[in-house]
Amino acid sequence: MTTRGEPGDDQSDPGLGAIMSERRRLINLGYRLLGSLADAEDVVQETYARWYALSEREQRAIESPGAWLMTVAGRICLTLLGSARARRETYVGAWIPEPLPDPTEWISGRSGVGGTDPADRVTLDESVTMAFLVVLDAMTPAERVAFVLHDVFRYPFGEVAEIVGRTPAACRQLASSARRRIRSARTPAGPSAGQAGIVRQFRTAWEAKDIDALISLLDPDATATADGGGLAVTHLDPIVGGERIARAYAEIARLWGGRTTFLECAVNGRPGLVAQQDGTIVTVFAFAIAGDRIRYIWAVRNPEKLRPWHSS
Template sequence: MSSSADTGDDRSDPGLSAIMSERRHLINLGYRLTGSLADAEDVVQETYARWYAMSAREQRAIESPGAWLVTVAGRICLNLLGSARARRETYVGDWIPEPLPEPTEWITGHSGAGGNDPADRITLDESVTMAFLVVLDAMTPAERVAFVLHDVFRYPFGEVSEIVGRTPAACRQLASSARRRIRTARTPAGPSTEQAAIVRQFRTAWEAKDIDALIGLLDPAATATADGGGLAVTHLHPIVGGEQIAHAYAEIARVAGDRTTFLECTVNGLPGLVAQQNGTIATVFAFEIAGERIRRIWAVRNPEKLRPWGVDRGVPSA
């Protein structure tokens, strides 16, 4: 398998630097395919383990090491997505993709100039917004892999077929089906500055426990989903309806009291909020905003999904 995403010609000597230069690309691919930074890290680790399990002669015989790594990582992700469906059956509450912070706001202070954290290597664009990842998660594993590889990373269907294990024509149909899902679920979003202003108004109304103001900012058919994974207290089922969400969130603010500080930040490339308690990020909130109203809220409280938001990162000021 060859690809325009390969970096350089490593045919004569697939050395360490050439192989490791693919790591960022693989992390980006793995996160979009699995919706989990932890799983993406595992996928990349397993991919490199398989590379170094080969003899030097076997490695030199590979025409394009970068393409080989992508093929292996893609197949691992495909298998992981299949097993994830079984794991979700025992997951407590709703499963939400793992949220990512803005590297310039959070990670530089934690990892140093070198940027050792895998989250620092995730490129934040439309393909990692929470709304986009949630739609990807509703796809079949084959649809997701075919769509992400072709539409996001621009691999031709002939190469995608080697990973998915289906014909190029079948992969084209899978990507087309996934594309229709994306179009159906996608809502027109305003500029980031306008979204940030709405999130700021929501934060102000929430802190004031102003139910009427909250209702005015929420779409009447809005949905709020939370992910505690059985490791943090939260509502187990989505809250449906702007008025219902306003009352529920006002109660959350009342219970939290002065122990909780709400801060504006960037979540998966878009304006969001975090709730900080005693110096610890307890919840990350992502929003989908359409027509100057909040349509979806995703609240991630599972501490295993908040590793990139550790307390030693330095919290941005509001």
């Protein structure tokens, strides 16, 4: 793969600084493809291991080390996505992508290249929202890789084809199919301040166990999904329907009693909530809001997915 060099590429002497400067971009790619920061970091480590397994002569023969690293990382992610489907069959309950506390680390991608209509591409900040990641997770591995590399990281289909192992035309079709999925699932999001206000109202009503107020904030067809991974108590199946969610969450508030504190914060770049017990974050809540109603709630309780929150 011999694409244009990225900032930090040193084509005459790809030293440690230039190579390590690619780490953030590799993490960005891995997280969007795998939905797990821990898995993304493993991919980056493996990618660097393969780079340093090359001889100095082989390294110097690579025109763009940054592009080489992205190619290798993309291929590793593609392999992992295939095996992840098998692992999900034994996962306890619903699987939700790992939530992140600070969006600023994860929204930088590749600057736009080529002539693709910008209307066909998602914005970088949207590509890390929980709603977006959940739709990505429903795609085939090849769809996901082709779409993220092209529409998010702006790679031409010829370069995407080298990573996916298909023709450029086939990759174009994969990205088009993925784009249709994104469009059909996309909810019209209002201003961030308005969304934060709705989350705040939800928090207040929830703490008060006010079922009527909760119902008024939830879309009648809303869905609440929880991920405990068998390591925390959750509803194993999604709860569908605003009234059912309101009653279930009121019961949760009753069971948690006064030992739980709710805090408003950004979750993957959108207004969300965290629940603390004895000073420890035990649940992270992400929301998708359409208009003035909550359409989706994702509650992540699996402690393995909350590690970034303990160090944030």
